[in-house]
Amino acid sequence: MGNSEPGTPPVIGIIGGSGVYDIDGLTDTEWRTIDSPFGASSDALLFGRLGGQQLVFLPRHGRGHVQSPTTINYRANIDALKRAGVTEVISVSAVGSLKEELPPGSFVIVDQFIDRTFAREKSFFGDGLVAHVSMAHPTCRRLGRALAEACSALDIPHRVGGTYLTMEGPQFSTKAESALYRSWGCDVIGMTNMPEAKLAREAELCYATVAMVTDFDCWHPDHDHVTVEQIVKVLLDNAERARTLVTRTVPALAGRHTSCEAGCHRALDAALITAPEKRDPARLALLDAVAGRVLES
Numbered sequence: 682m683g684n685s686e687p688g689t690p691p692v693i694g695i696i697g698g699s700g701v702y703d704i705d706g707l708t709d710t711e712w713r714t715i716d717s718p719f720g721a722s723s724d725a726l727l728f729g730r731l732g733g734q735q736l737v738f739l740p741r742h743g744r745g746h747v748q749s750p751t752t753i754n755y756r757a758n759i760d761a762l763k764r765a766g767v768t769e770v771i772s773v774s775a776v777g778s779l780k781e782e783l784p785p786g787s788f789v790i791v792d793q794f795i796d797r798t799f800a801r802e803k804s805f806f807g808d809g810l811v812a813h814v815s816m817a818h819p820t821c822r823r824l825g826r827a828l829a830e831a832c833s834a835l836d837i838p839h840r841v842g843g844t845y846l847t848m849e850g851p852q853f854s855t856k857a858e859s860a861l862y863r864s865w866g867c868d869v870i871g872m873t874n875m876p877e878a879k880l881a882r883e884a885e886l887c888y889a890t891v892a893m894v895t896d897f898d899c900w901h902p903d904h905d906h907v908t909v910e911q912i913v914k915v916l917l918d919n920a921e922r923a924r925t926l927v928t929r930t931v932p933a934l935a936g937r938h939t940s941c942e943a944g945c946h947r948a949l950d951a952a953l954i955t956a957p958e959k960r961d962p963a964r965l966a967l968l969d970a971v972a973g974r975v976l977e978s
């Protein structure tokens with residue numbers, strides 16, 4: 682089960698988005714299904730090693746891209762990663778650009794989100810055990826720094842920091858929506874990173890997203906609408922660079938000997954509000970992995 686106490690070695694989880702259905706260069710690989718009380722994860726998890734580092738990969742939409750952004754079981758995915766021992770999660774995602782200066786091919790190390798999704802389970806907690814975690818800084822600055830350094834070393838055009846608007850989908854935005862999100866100052870748009878980032882925080886996992894721009898959405902005067910065909914053309918090259926980026930980033934994360942300096946591994950310290958004697962045993966049983974650290978003490 683997940684363990685992020687000081688001194689425990691990191692286990693890096695990679696959630697691969699559109700176009701990223703495997704990771705190159707892993708040794709000792711095994712696809713393993715992890716049972717979760719929250720249901721079925723998008724696919725089995727690929728366990729392996731990269732150099733000396735233990736790594737667990739999950740294709741967000743399943744191999745062959747069979748799950749839509751709305752039907753992905755985000756809770757099962759994060760719970761399964763936690764049960765697999767993962768301590769930090771790198772999310773790789775295709776996005777549309779809402780800024781002229783972020784053309785297709787650019788990478789953004791996202792540090793903020795706006796959540797416009799409305800048809801998804803967004804919390805592990807609820808009646809019987811209520812918790813409120815901070816989402817002021819939704820990504821881990823340490824993971825973000827490692828990703829940015831790897832982008833620089835690989836000469837990948839990238840921006841450090843940016844706001845990712847999560848829409849419900851699966852249809853792309855209307856022009857009016859795209860203009861609205863631009864007026865809010867958002868940088869990129871996608872359909873998956875919420876509630877994923879919220880759930881990673883509740884599960885006390887470090888989380889950072891590398892967003893790979895595939896298109897200009899539909900606001901751009903020279904790009905009247907988005908199509909999957911256009912996206913896939915850019916996606917294949919982006920996905921190849923993302924795999925290289927992950928390979929380069931993972932060794933930099935291997936040397937952590939204390940729990941995350943940004944506090945991700947202690948997100949539940951001040952989050953539970955339900956009185957101990959009022960907690961629902963059925964809810965507690967679901968939370969053995971996600972909240973075991975704070976429930977056992």
Ligand SMILES: CSC[C@H]1O[C@H](OP(=O)(O)O)[C@H](O)[C@@H]1O
Pocket residue numbers: 697698699700741742750773774775776871872873874909912
């Ligand atoms: C294939 S384009 C739309 C699809 O791609 C993004 O998914 P992911 O974040 O998993 O790369 C976007 O959010 C949509 O789900």
Ligand SMILES: Nc1ncnc2[nH]cnc12
Pocket residue numbers: 775776777778848853854870871872895896897898899907912
């Ligand atoms: N324009 C866009 N809108 C939403 N999700 C996307 N994923 C890739 N491009 C996108």
